Structure formats: C-alpha cells, structure tokens
Amino acid sequence: xxxxxxxxxxxxxxxxxxxxxxxxxxxxxxxxxxxxxxxxxxxxxxxxxxxxxxxxxxxxxxxxxxxxxxxxxxxxxxxxxxxxxxxxxxxxxxxxxxxxxxxxxxxxxxxxxxxxxxxxxxxxxxxxxxxxxxxxxxxxxxxxxxxxxxxxxxxxxxxxxxxxxxxxxxxxxxxxxxxxxxxxxxxxxxxxxxxxxxxxxxxxxxxxxxxxxxxxxxxxxxxxxxxxxxxxxxxxxxxxxxxxxxxxxxxxxxxxxxxxxxxxxxxxxxxxxxxxxxxxxxxxxxxxxxxxxxxxxxxxxxxxxxxxxxxxxxxxxxxxxxxxxxxx
Amino acid sequence: xxxxxxxxxxxxxxxxxxxxxxxxxxxxxxxxxxxxxxxxxxxxxxxxxxxxxxxxxxxxxxxxxxxxxxxxxxxxxxxxxxxxxxxxxxxxxxxxxxxxxxxxxxxxxxxxxxxxxxxxxxxxxxxxxxxxxxxxxxxxxxxxxxxxxxxxxxxxxxxx
Amino acid sequence: xxxxxxxxxxxxxxxxxxxxxxxxxxxxxxxxxxxxxxxxxxxxxxxxxxxxxxxxxxxxxxxxxxxxxxxxxxxxxxxxxxxxxxxxxxxxxxxxxxxxxxxxxxxxxxxxxxxxxxxxxxxxxxxxxxxxxxxxxxxxxxxxxxxxxxxxxxxxxxxxxxxxxxxxxxxxxxxxxxxxxxxxxxxxxxxxxxxxxxxxxxxxxxxxxxxxxxxxxxxxxxxxxxxxxxxxxxxxxxxxxxxxxxxxxxxxxxxxxxxxxxxxxxxxxxxxxxxxxxxxxxxxxxxxxxxxx
Numbered sequence: 001x002x003x004x005x006x007x008x009x010x011x012x013x014x015x016x017x018x019x020x021x022x023x024x025x026x027x028x029x030x031x032x033x034x035x036x037x038x039x040x041x042x043x044x045x046x047x048x049x050x051x052x053x054x055x056x057x058x059x060x061x062x063x064x065x066x067x068x069x070x071x072x073x074x075x076x077x078x079x080x081x082x083x084x085x086x087x088x089x090x091x092x093x094x095x096x097x098x099x100x101x102x103x104x105x106x107x108x109x110x111x112x113x114x115x116x117x118x119x120x121x122x123x124x125x126x127x128x129x130x131x132x133x134x135x136x137x138x139x140x141x142x143x144x145x146x147x148x149x150x151x152x153x154x155x156x157x158x159x160x161x162x163x164x165x166x167x168x169x170x171x172x173x174x175x176x177x178x179x180x181x182x183x184x185x186x187x188x189x190x191x192x193x194x195x196x197x198x199x200x201x202x203x204x205x206x207x208x209x210x211x212x213x214x215x216x217x218x219x220x221x222x223x224x225x226x227x228x229x230x231x232x233x234x235x236x237x238x239x240x241x242x243x244x245x246x247x248x249x250x251x252x253x254x255x256x257x258x259x260x261x262x263x264x265x266x267x268x269x270x271x272x273x274x275x276x277x278x279x280x281x282x283x284x285x286x287x288x289x290x291x292x293x294x295x296x297x298x299x300x301x302x303x304x305x306x307x308x309x310x311x312x313x314x315x316x317x318x319x320x321x322x323x324x325x326x327x328x
Numbered sequence: 329x330x331x332x333x334x335x336x337x338x339x340x341x342x343x344x345x346x347x348x349x350x351x352x353x354x355x356x357x358x359x360x361x362x363x364x365x366x367x368x369x370x371x372x373x374x375x376x377x378x379x380x381x382x383x384x385x386x387x388x389x390x391x392x393x394x395x396x397x398x399x400x401x402x403x404x405x406x407x408x409x410x411x412x413x414x415x416x417x418x419x420x421x422x423x424x425x426x427x428x429x430x431x432x433x434x435x436x437x438x439x440x441x442x443x444x445x446x447x448x449x450x451x452x453x454x455x456x457x458x459x460x461x462x463x464x465x466x467x468x469x470x471x472x473x474x475x476x477x478x479x480x481x482x483x484x485x486x487x488x
Numbered sequence: 489x490x491x492x493x494x495x496x497x498x499x500x501x502x503x504x505x506x507x508x509x510x511x512x513x514x515x516x517x518x519x520x521x522x523x524x525x526x527x528x529x530x531x532x533x534x535x536x537x538x539x540x541x542x543x544x545x546x547x548x549x550x551x552x553x554x555x556x557x558x559x560x561x562x563x564x565x566x567x568x569x570x571x572x573x574x575x576x577x578x579x580x581x582x583x584x585x586x587x588x589x590x591x592x593x594x595x596x597x598x599x600x601x602x603x604x605x606x607x608x609x610x611x612x613x614x615x616x617x618x619x620x621x622x623x624x625x626x627x628x629x630x631x632x633x634x635x636x637x638x639x640x641x642x643x644x645x646x647x648x649x650x651x652x653x654x655x656x657x658x659x660x661x662x663x664x665x666x667x668x669x670x671x672x673x674x675x676x677x678x679x680x681x682x683x684x685x686x687x688x689x690x691x692x693x694x695x696x697x698x699x700x701x702x703x704x705x706x707x708x709x710x711x712x713x714x715x716x717x718x719x720x721x722x723x724x725x726x727x728x729x730x731x732x733x734x735x736x737x738x739x740x741x742x743x744x745x746x747x748x749x750x751x752x753x754x755x756x757x758x759x760x761x762x763x764x765x766x767x768x769x770x771x772x773x774x775x776x777x778x779x780x781x
Contacts, residue, residue, distance in 0.1 A: 059368055094370035106361035109380045111458055120379075121369045154459045170369070352772075402629030406717050410740075420629065421721045424636040436625075436633050443624045 006078075007034035008210045009058070009097065009178050014072035016053050016062060016234075023282040027053040027067070029234040035178060035210040042225035042242075043214045044257070048278050050234040051214045055180050058212070059093050076178075095125040098171035099180040103187045104163035108155040114166045115141065115151030121173040140169040144199060161192035165199065172203060179204065180212045185220060197224055218261065222246065227314075230254050233279055233289035240315030250317040252294045252325060288320070296321050334411045338404060342396040349392040353385035360384070386457050394450035398443045402436075513774040520770020526763030530756075534580030543571035545578040545730040554746050566735075566749045567742060575730035576756050582731045583760060586642070586715045587708040590649045595704055597650075598657020603688060603696075605658065606665025616662070623655040627714055635723040642731075645724035649714055653707050660703050664696040698775040705768030709761045716757055732757050 012032050018025035028050045035041055045051050056062045057069055060081060074081040076096060084092065101107045109117060119137040122128065128136070138148035144165040155163055164184060171179060181200070185193040201224055204211055213225055221228055222242070229239035230253065238251035249255050256274040276293035279285055285292050291301040298321065306318045319325075357363070358381055366376040405417035416435060423431035455462040514520050533540065541562075543549075553569035555561055562573035605615040622630075627649070634648035668674065669692070677687050716733025718724035725731035727738065732753040739750030 056364075061364060061367055090370045090372060092370070093368055099368045101361055101365060103361060107365045109362040109366070109384065110460060111383050112380070120366075120371065124370050154463075156460050156463070167365075170365070398624070399626045399628070402626035402632070403717075405628055405632070405721055409721060417628070421632055421723065424632060425722065429636075432633065432636050436629055439629050440625060443626065447624065 005036060007075075008037050008077060009035040009212075010073075010075040011054075011058070012073040012075070014054065014057060014074065015070040016050075016057055017068055017070055018066045019068065020066045020282075025282045026284055027234055027281055028057065029284075030072075031231070031234070031236055033229050033236060033239065035212055036227075037177075037210055038204075038208050039226040040204065040211040040213055040224055041227045041229060042221040043212060043229050043231055044216060044218065044221060045214075045231035046216055046278050048281065049231045050281070051231055052182055053234075054231070055099060055182050055212065055214055058180055059097060059099055060089050061093075061099075091125065094121055094171075094176065095174045096176055097178040097180065098174070098176040099182065100164075100167050100171045100184050102183040104160060104167050105155075105187070107167050108163060110155055112154075113152045114155055114158070115148075118166070118170045118173050121170055125174045137169075137173065140173050141166070143172075143203070144169045160188050161196060164188060164192075164196050168196075168200060168203070172207065172209075175207055176209065178210045178212065180214070182214045183216070184213075186215070186217070193220070200224070218257065230257070233284055234281065235289060235318070237290065237319070238315075238317045240311070244312065244315035248311070248315065250311055250315070250322040250325065251319050252296055252321075253290050255325065256293075288318075296325055330411075334404075334407045334413060337407055338400060342400070345396060346389065346392055350385070350389050353388045354381060357381050357385040383457065387454060387461075390450060390453055390457065394446060398446050401442055402439045510774050514770055517770040517773055519766045520774065523763045523766025523768070523770055526759060527767060530580055530760050530763060531584060533577055534584055537574065537577035537581065541571065541574040541577055543574040545575045546570065546728045547574075554742075556746075556748060563752050564746075564748045566739060567746075570728075572735075572749065572752055575735060576732070576753060579730035579732045579735065579753065579756070580760070582642075582725060582729060583712055583715070583757075586646055586649075587711045590646050590653060590711045590715075591704055591707045593650045594653035594707060595657050595700060598654040599661045599696075599700060601654065601658040602661025603665055603692065606662040607669060607684070607688060607692065612662075615658070619655045619658050622652065623659070625652065627652045627710075628717060631714065631718050632721075632723050635718065640723050640726060642725045642729070645715060645718050649711055649718075653711065656707065657700070657703055660699045661696055664699050665692055668692055668695045702768060702772045702775065705764050705771060709764045709768070712757065712761055712764075 011034070014028055014031045016028035018027055031050070031054055033041060033043075043051055043054070053062060053067070058074055058081070060069070062069060069082060072082070076092065081089065081092060108114065115134075115137050118140050119133045122133040122136055123130075126133075134151075138151055141148045141151060146162060146165055146169070150158075155166070158166065164187075168184075179200075184200070185196055188196060197220065200211075203209075211224075213220065215221060225242055227239070227241055228245040229236050230245070230251065231237070232253050238245065238249075238254050240248075245254065246258075249258060253274070256272075259272045260274060262268070262271060274293055279289060279292070285302075287300075287302045287304055288294070288297070288306050291297040294301065300320050304320075306320045308316050308318050309322070311317055311322070354377075358377075362384075363376060363380055366380045367373070371379075402417050402420070404415055405421050407413070408415035408418040409421075416439065420432055420435040423429075423435070455465060543561075547570060549565070549569040549571075551569070552561065552565050553567055555565045557564045561571050563576060564572050566572055566575070601615055601619070605612045605619075630652045631645060631648040634651070635644050638644040638647070674687060674691055677691055682690075715724055715731070716736070719731045719733035720737040722737070725734050727734060735753035736750045739746070739753070743750055
C-alpha cells in the first residue's frame with residue numbers, strides 16, 4: 001500500500017463473531033486494510049466471506065445480539081471508532097463515514113418522501129434551518145440527476161436505478177470523507193450499473209472522498225478501484241494495487257476467481273469453477289482456510305495459517321506457496 | 329364517573345391484542361434495511377424507531393384497532409350485563425330471550441351497518457398512513473391503479 | 489493435490505427435518521414449555537376428573553351449600569350445594585371439547601376455502617366476498633343470532649362459533665398460499681408435470697401449515713372466551729352443565745358474600761387461556777423462519 005500519506009480510515013486486526021444458538025460464527029477473522037484520501041479500495045469476496053459484516057463494523061452497526069466485535073481497531077483519522085461513546089459514534093455515522101446498501105428497494109423508507117430522507121441526513125448533522133436543509137436536499141437530488149421537483153415523491157414511484165441514486169444522494173448529503181458501498185450495483189441491470197458507477201466516480205472525484213467498494217464483480221472493480229483486497233472466510237488473502245492484482249495475481253483463490261471468468265477468445269467447453277464451496281463460518285478448516293479447495297495445497301497448508309508476505313511494496317499475499325504459482 | 333370501570337375493562341382487554349400486534353409488527357419492521365440506513369445516517373435509535381419504524385408498522389396495527397372497535401359493538405354484551413348498562417348488545421340478547429325477533433333482526437342489522445362504516449373509515453385511514461396504498465386508489469399517479477401490497481398482511485403470525 | 493471436496497459435506501449439517509428443528513426449538517422455549525405444562529394440567533385434570541373428586545358435577549347436597557373451600561370441598565360449594573372443584577374439573581371437559589372441536593372444524597373448512605381461493609384464481613373473488621361478509625359480523629352478535637334462530641344449546645353455539653371462526657383461517661391460509669404459489673419451486677414442480685392436487689399436497693400444504701398452527705391456538709383461546717361469554721348470557725351451554733362461563737353467571741348473584749362461586753371458574757378460564765396463549769406465542773417464535781441460522 002501507498003505509505004506516503006496517512007490513511008483516512010484504517011482497520012487493524014478486526015475480529016467479529018456471531019453467537020447463535022450454541023454455535024459461534026467466525027465472520028471476520030483478523031482483517032486489516034487502509035483507505036487513502038481520494039482512492040477507492042475494492043473488497044472482493046464471495047457471499048459469506050464476511051464483507052458485509054466488515055462494512056457494518058466500520059459504522060458499528062453490527063447487530064448486537066448476536067454479533068460482537070471481539071477485538072481490533074478501526075481508526076478514523078487516528079481515532080478508534082470502536083471506543084468512542086455512543087453520541088460521538090452517531091456524529092461519525094453519515095457525517096464522516098457513510099454507507100450505501102445493496103438493495104435500493106428496501107434501503108429507502110417506503111412511507112416517507114424521498115427528499116425528506118435526504119433532508120434528514122442534513123438535519124441530523126448540521127445546524128441549519130429547515131428551509132436551508134430542504135434546499136440542500138433538493139440540490140443533492142439534482143446532483144444525482146433527479147429533478148428536484150420529485151422531492152415529494154415516494155420510493156415506490158422510482159425505478160431501481162433512480163432509487164439507488166437517491167440512496168447515494170442521501171449518503172453524500174453531509175459530504176462524508178469515506179463512502180462504503182456494499183454491492184451497490186448488484187441489484188441493478190447492467191446498463192444502469194454503468195450509469196450509477198459513473199455517477200459515483202464523478203461524485204467521489206468532486207468531493208475527494210475515499211471509497212470502500214464491496215463487490216463480487218471483478219468488472220466493477222476494474223472500472224472504479226485503485227486498490228484491491230480479496231477476502232475469503234473472513235480474512236484478507238491478497239491485497240495490492242489494481243495492476244498488482246490483475247496482472248500479477250499471486251493467491252490461488254484470486255487466480256481461481258480470474259480463471260472462472262469466461263473468456264470470449266479461448267475455446268472452452270466447460271467453465272472453470274473453483275471446486276468446493278466457501279466453508280461454513282462456524283466450522284472453518286484448520287491452517288489456511290482455502291486449503292481444502294486449493295490444488296497447490298501442501299501438508300503445511302492444512303496445519304499452519306500462512307503469514308502475510310510482501311510481494312512488492314504495494315502487494316501482499318497470504319499463501320505458503322505463492323512463489324511457485326503462476327496464473328495461466 | 330361510572331363509565332370508568334366498564335371502559336377500563338373493555339380497554340384493557342383490547343389493549344392486550346393491540347399490544348401484541350404492535351410488537352410483532354414492529355419486530356417485522358425493525359429488521360428492514362431502511363432502519364439500518366437510518367442508523368447509518370447517524371440518527372438516534374429512538375428517532376429511528378419512531379420515525380421510520382413505527383409509521384411502517386402502523387398498517388396491521390390499525391387493522392387490529394378497527395377489528396376491536398367492530399367487536400365492541402356487539403361484543404360488549406358481557407360488560408353491559410355486568411355493569412347494568414342499557415346497551416345495544418344487552419338489548420339484543422334480552423330480546424332473544426323474549427323471542428322478540430324484530431328487535432334481534434334490526435339490532436344485528438344496525439350493528440352490521442356500523443361495522444361496514446367502521447371498515448370504510450379504516451380503509452380511508454390506510455390511504456393516509458401509507459402512500460403506497462394511496463397510489464392504488466388514484467390512477468393519475470405513475471404507479472396508481474396497480475396493486476402494490478396486500479392491505480391486511482398478517483405478518484404478525486411470524487411466517488412469510 | 490486435488491482439492492478436497494469434503495468441504496461440501498461440512499456444509500450439509502445434520503440438522504434433521506424442519507419439523508424436528510421446530511420441536512427442538514419449542515422445547516427450549518420457556519414460555520412455550522410453561523404453556524404446555526399448564527395445558528397438560530388442565531387436560532389431565534379434566535380427563536381424570538372422576539379420579540380426582542368423589543362428587544358428581546350436578547350432585548346437590550343441600551346441607552352443604554355456600555361453603556367456602558375446605559378439606560371436604562376443595563373449592564367450596566355453590567348455592568345448590570354442588571362441589572365447585574368437581575364442577576371446575578368436569579367443566580374443563582366442556583371447555584376443552586368445545587375449544588378443540590370448534591377450532592378443528594374451523595381450521596379444516598377454513599384451510600380448504602383458503603387453499604381453493606388462493607390457488608384457483610377464478611373462485612377467489614367469490615369466496616373472499618363471502619368471507620368478508622362473515623368477517624364483518626362481530627362474533628358475539630353472530631353467535632347470539634344463530635342461537636336465537638336455532639335454540640340455546642351447546643350444539644348450536646358450537647355451530648355458530650365454528651362458522652364465525654372460519655373466515656380468519658381462510659384469510660390467513662389464502663394469504664400464505666398466494667405467497668407460496670408465486671415461488672419458483674412451484675413453477676418447477678409444475679414444469680415436471682405435477683398435477684395440481686399433488687402440488688397442493690406436497691408443496692403448498694407444508695408451507696402454509698405454520699400460520700395455521702399458530703392460528704389454531706389463537707382460535708382456541710378465542711373460542712373458550714366466546715363460549716364462556718355466550719353461556720354467561722344464556723346463549724350457549726345450559727344449566728346444570730358445569731361450563732365455566734355458565735358457572736360465573738350463576739354465581740353472580742352471590743358475588744358479594746360468596747365470591748368463590750363466580751370467581752373460581754373465572755380463574756380456571758384465565759389459567760387455561762394463559763396456557764394456550766403461552767403455547768401459541770412459543771409456537772410462533774419456534775416457527776419463525778427468520779430465526780433459522
């Protein structure tokens with residue numbers, strides 16, 4: 001990672017567990033990453049890898065029974081979010097770090113005007129009059145290319161893409177420094193996806209925000225991210241700049257992800273899926289979490305968890321055998 | 329003054345069903361994404377529940393309140409009998425004993441009409457509370473005319 | 489080395505069928521267990537009534553009347569000298585019989601109506617309009633009217649209560665059927681040629697059973713209260729039957745001096761409904777699919 005400047009948001013060894021009906025779900029197991037000003041980090045992983053839990057922890061929104069943030073630090077501009085008192089956490093949410101969720105259909109309150117939902121953000125954090133807040137909310141709508149005349153309409157009167165744009169407007173209303181986007185385009189059509197991503201990139205550049213883009217779509221990552229981290233079973237297995245990851249892939253899982261993308265040029269009759277399934281987070285394998293599905297696994301892999309190694313100044317990998325592996 | 333005890337009796341009983349429905353409706357609403365969104369904006373838990381949670385939970389609660397009111401019309405017989413209140417319920421029941429059929433017929437008819445009116449008022453209240461329902465009734469709005477949700481979803485059962 | 493596919497086996501946890509899971513959750517739920525215990529006491533008490541008391545429920549012992557609870561008469565006697573403990577025990581039989589029979593038939597017919605209305609769209613409107621009509625009538629008034637027409641006895645009261653309980657079942661089942669019907673596995677079943685009857689039996693019924701079970705307990709509670717109310721005003725079970733509501737009504741005149749005659753059956757009603765409600769709550773929690781991890 002770029003160590004020339006201080007990260008805006010830094011996560012250190014985050015561990016989050018869910019305690020459910022007798023079993024312990026190890027959702028996040030020692031994750032560390034950093035977000036830098038004006039740069040976007042893509043967090044790639046399959047469903048169940050712990051991405052959403054990580055995102056929720058950044059805002060301390062992990063549902064408290066049954067989830068517990070066991071250990072680790074989340075440093076926003078040096079201050080540990082996890083040890084802040086409740087009142088300050090509320091100030092931090094939405095104002096410093098904002099989040100948008102996957103499904104715009106359910107992220108918006110169905111019985112409230114869309115404009116008012118944006119206005120609420122403003123009213124919570126800033127000491128302005130009702131009319132000024134109203135005004136600013138209308139301008140936010142315009143900035144996501146929704147006519148401000150639609151302020152008083154309800155969510156069900158908008159299409160999916162427009163709803164997501166409202167959600168973005170809501171998140172950016174107080175000019176946060178960090179935007180966490182949890183699969184913001186997954187629920188949308190491909191053409192709308194492009195529009196929404198473009199708009200997000202524009203706004204981020206304008207506001208000089210850092211973004212954490214959580215997704216399982218490598219295409220989205222290629223479009224919009226500067227740095228990439230791959231998460232598997234609650235751990236980061238590889239991270240680096242986008243060139244590092246796309247051109248110099250080192251971890252077997254990441255290689256598997258890239259290989260599973262169908263290639264229009266090469267003639268294949270079968271898709272290359274990674275064999276097996278993501279392990280059950282309440283019953284994780286010993287040693288390297290990926291070893292049961294890895295074709296390069298050795299006995300060491302099944303007993304010892306690999307350390308994080310530096311492939312380059314920006315690129316890290318957690319694998320015993322990465323030196324021997326080449327991506328085809 | 330003497331209304332207190334009968335009112336309290338009926339009210340207490342009704343409040344139990346309403347309480348239960350409120351609880352289950354709120355539980356259902358709390359787990360929705362827009363609640364998390366509101367918290368993520370930095371809203372206090374109290375206001376999130378009140379502003380976002382409660383209003384969305386209201387529809388089934390109003391249904392229950394309406395049902396209770398309708399039930400009172402005839403079902404207050406017991407209270408009327410015990411507290412010697414000359415109410416409609418007691419009149420009808422006594423007339424059954426006296427074989428006074430016209431009274432029974434008329435009384436039940438009158439109750440039925442009242443129930444229908446109450447249901448109508450409740451339906452109108454729905455439109456006020458939930459804009460999606462309002463849209464169903466007006467066909468001039470973009471999504472009007474289409475059925476968007478089931479009015480009396482008894483999510484309270486806890487199964488979908 | 490080849491990837492190890494035993495990870496898949498790790499994921500298919502041995503949890504047993506859904507039914508077993510529900511029963512397990514139910515047994516762990518304190519509220520439900522309390523409810524079940526209370527109900528068991530009531531049920532066993534009324535079944536084994538002859539063993540638990542030596543008096544008949546209509547047996548009048550004139551010299552013993554108006555006695556307060558004593559070692560001879562566990563709950564005292566009423567104005568006719570009848571032993572209240574026996575009356576409460578035997579009364580339990582009436583209460584439980586009425587509650588379960590009415591609810592059972594209401595559930596049966598209501599489920600049928602609900603499935604037909606939900607599955608076969610053509611009949612939906614008709615059936616729902618009829619259901620709406622019956623739902624509009626307050627249960628008490630409906631019961632009174634039916635009994636007025638047919639004569640005041642237990643059978644007519646049960647008919648009235650059954651009819652007025654059907655709409656609620658129908659509505660709930662229909663709503664559930666509509667939800668399930670649109671799911672893809674139904675389409676899948678139909679695409680491999682399953683007949684409607686088969687789909688209903690194997691796919692729809694299991695998935696609608698949860699709300700039915702919950703409604704079953706709710707309806708039982710309501711029926712108990714309704715039958716007590718109707719008997720109270722003389723529109724149901726007739727004397728000298730020891731139905732609890734009737735006992736309260738009979739004891740009303742003596743409330744000031746001999747309150748035990750009216751109050752004790754009331755307590756019995758309260759305990760029974762409490763047990764059923766607790767069980768119902770517990771069932772609702774246990775059947776809630778959201779809690780599945």
